[in-house]
Amino acid sequence: MREMARTGAQGASGGHRSPRGGRVLGCLLAVVVAVLAAAPSAQAAAPGIPEGAALWYACTQPQYYGPLNLECPLPYDPRYLRTFLSEFQRFTPENEFKMMYLEPEVNIFDFGLADQIAAFARANGKTIRGHTLVWGDQLPYWVQHPLLPWSKYLLLEMMAGYVETVVGHFATHYPGVVTEWDVVNEPLGPDGKLRRSTWERVIGGAYIRDALEYAHAADPTAKLAINEGNTDFLGPKTEALLSLAAGLKRDGVPLDVIGFEAHVTPRTAPTVGQLVAVWRRFAAVGLNVEVTELDVDDDPGGDTRAAKDAVFRTYAEACREAGNCTGFTVWGVADPYSWLGQTGGALLYGVNFAASPVVGLINGILDGPVQPLAAGPSATPTKRASPARRHARPRSRHHRHTTRRHTSGRARSRRR
Numbered sequence: 432m433r434e435m436a437r438t439g440a441q442g443a444s445g446g447h448r449s450p451r452g453g454r455v456l457g458c459l460l461a462v463v464v465a466v467l468a469a470a471p472s473a474q475a476a477a478p479g480i481p482e483g484a485a486l487w488y489a490c491t492q493p494q495y496y497g498p499l500n501l502e503c504p505l506p507y508d509p510r511y512l513r514t515f516l517s518e519f520q521r522f523t524p525e526n527e528f529k530m531m532y533l534e535p536e537v538n539i540f541d542f543g544l545a546d547q548i549a550a551f552a553r554a555n556g557k558t559i560r561g562h563t564l565v566w567g568d569q570l571p572y573w574v575q576h577p578l579l580p581w582s583k584y585l586l587l588e589m590m591a592g593y594v595e596t597v598v599g600h601f602a603t604h605y606p607g608v609v610t611e612w613d614v615v616n617e618p619l620g621p622d623g624k625l626r627r628s629t630w631e632r633v634i635g636g637a638y639i640r641d642a643l644e645y646a647h648a649a650d651p652t653a654k655l656a657i658n659e660g661n662t663d664f665l666g667p668k669t670e671a672l673l674s675l676a677a678g679l680k681r682d683g684v685p686l687d688v689i690g691f692e693a694h695v696t697p698r699t700a701p702t703v704g705q706l707v708a709v710w711r712r713f714a715a716v717g718l719n720v721e722v723t724e725l726d727v728d729d730d731p732g733g734d735t736r737a738a739k740d741a742v743f744r745t746y747a748e749a750c751r752e753a754g755n756c757t758g759f760t761v762w763g764v765a766d767p768y769s770w771l772g773q774t775g776g777a778l779l780y781g782v783n784f785a786a787s788p789v790v791g792l793i794n795g796i797l798d799g800p801v802q803p804l805a806a807g808p809s810a811t812p813t814k815r816a817s818p819a820r821r822h823a824r825p826r827s828r829h830h831r832h833t834t835r836r837h838t839s840g841r842a843r844s845r846r847r
């Protein structure tokens with residue numbers, strides 16, 4: 432919602448200078464250049480908490496080349512691309528980086544569309560929150576319905592291969608583009624117990640730490656997150672998330688961020704105080720937090736624009752006040768493209784791409800320097816045994832079949 436700060440030295444203004452003055456100026460310039468060179472990258476030097484949106488990549492393209500089930504649900508409208516480019520600094524591919532699309536068939540990866548998305552980000556100076564590596568939903572058919580039931584070791588081995596291949600792919604081919612991964616998505620049920628999923632059922636709760644370690648091994652520079660919903664108030668699910676996160680941090684597992692999805696309505700949304708109270712508990716165990724999927728649906732009977740704007744403002748204010756909030760992402764660019772089905776007003780830009788009155792206010796709140804907690808253990812090599820060694824996976828007949836193989840996404844993608 433605001434432009435990224437540009438870094439770089441301004442050229443010295445013209446005019447004649449004495450040789451001595453030139454030397455002094457030269458020294459000064461050298462110091463400035465050295466300081467700038469030592470400064471963090473342009474991305475890290477963003478002037479505030481970065482703002483992102485979930486993006487339907489196909490909707491940014493007049494001509495789209497990719498799987499038909501990921502084509503834009505609406506006719507091409509250039510305002511979608513314009514709004515995204517001018518208002519957001521990063522994005523979360525809404526569906527395209529999910530496992531059912533990246534490994535649609537066993538051992539067959541399809542990076543065709545994902546490559547276009549990463550190239551699009553790079554060309555436009557945007558970064559990506561990778562969403563999501565290990566989730567119980569949007570899994571390929573072959574994961575949920577294997578020919579032979581999964582054993583713990585085979586599933587773990589498959590998960591390791593998947594995480595390493597996907598994270599490694601972007602780290603190798605698009606360095607600095609996918610800066611962050613939702614490594615594990617929605618691991619908890621409403622009661623705070625581990626959510627039932629293929630991963631949890633076959634591997635057990637250890638799949639969470641293993642996935643984080645595999646991701647860290649594949650890209651030690653990426654920030655790694657657990658992303659969860661309905662944890663904006665203190666309560667059993669939030670306490671369970673906190674205890675899970677604290678345990679992982681205690682054990683030196685590479686975890687940097689907890690994502691708070693924030694799919695809310697004006698009636699279900701927390702107050703600033705409630706959010707800050709939750710997020711400071713995570714700060715106390717060494718974790719940053721991010722708003723990752725904010726949208727504001729209608730309560731029964733509907734809500735006014737002002738009521739919805741108050742919710743957006745609440746999350747922005749809490750993000751600023753908590754001190755450890757490092758990202759603010761809304762779940763869509765504009766109302767017609769919302770997964771909620773165009774109820775209107777769930778996002779910051781309306782049916783005609785007009786900005787809600789709260790946008791300027793939010794920009795102001797999120798601007799200004801951030802001082803997140805120091806990088807977690809993912810910045811340093813972990814002393815723990817690698818998951819592969821801890822589990823001592825047997826090499827089995829199946830191992831051959833889990834060897835990763837890339838296919839040319841371009842060859843596999845379908846032309847509309």
Ligand code: G3I
Nearest residue numbers: 485499500501525526562568569616660692694724762770
């Ligand atoms: O692939 C089919 C296609 O063949 C069919 O023609 C079309 C008709 O509806 O549906 C296509 O699949 C849809 C898919 O998005 C891709 O378009 C699914 O029906 C639809 O359910 C799916 O919805 C996504 C949902 O995750 C899946 O759980 C939403 O777009 C996406 O916004 C939503 O995002 C999740 C986050 O990943 C995790 N947190 C919650 C959030 C909201 O549910």
